[in-house]
Amino acid sequence: MLELRAERSARRLARLAALDLVEGAGLWRLAVTLGWLDIQLRYRGSLLGPFWLTISTAVMIAALGILYGALFHIDAHAYLPFLALSQVLWSYLASVISDGCACFTQSDTVIRSVRMPLFVHALRVVVRNLLVLAHNIVVIVAVDLLFQVSPGLLALLALPGMALWLVDSLAVCLMLGAIGARFRDIPPIVASVMQIAFFVTPVIWKPQQLHEHAWLLPINPFFDLLQVVRAPLLGEVADAATWGAALGYSALLLAFTWWLFIRARGRVPFWL
Secondary structure (H helix, E strand, O other): OOOOOOOOOHHHHHHHHHHHHHHHHHOHHHHHHHHHHHHHHHOOOOOOOOHHHHHHHHHHHHHHHHHHHHHHOOOHHHHHHHHHHHHHHHHHHHHHHHHHHOOOHHHHHHHHHOOOOOHHHHHHHHHHHHHHHHHHHHHHHHHHHHOOOOOHHHHHHHHHHHHHHHHHHHHHHHHHHHHHHHOOOHHHHHHHHHHHHHHHOOOOOOHHHHHHHHHHHHHOHHHHHHHHHHHHHOOOOOOHHHHHHHHHHHHHHHHHHHHHHHHHOOOHHHHO
């Protein structure tokens, strides 16, 4: 009697998931090409291309800087470089999380018709957002030059934070991509959560403004991840508590993503 079984052992599922990551990483050139193609298609026919996003970011920073600088009674020389850096970095985080929800659904045709590691699609989303971030760095440089602000050699301390961001970005895309493929209500839910997170995270306001309540900041994972990159670029050093919290939250994210990816990897094509 022939008996067909679809279940696999946990060890084999983990091996297949690891193989997916390794093979996907080996196709990084394809992911870079697809990410760059996404940028070209998004701005096809535009004269300035992705620099329109840079211009809109610059205009928003100028408007927010004038408004909130007056509301908070902060000198523009001290506030605008902080705001420009915070806004550009937050835009990357928010965009990666938002695009991560559609990581697999936006490539449903490819996933159903081509045998390709799912990790490639996560790489594609991260590359696309890194390219946008690279365009928006122009705003940070322009503001720093205008106000003659330079972090000096401390800026090199942002490199470990950026490496952590890269790993977390890939994990977020795999996690939210799988959940978003199964439950199509995830994108609007995540959008609402990110809107709330924007206001409770020191992006348009400084951490020092919490005064005696500043001890609450490390509880916010977005603050910790933002601060490990932002602080060095402002000529400061992120403290041990912030780094510890950032690494702790990242470890939890990676552990949950790995657990989910092992179980969901083979089901994603059927959910699409």
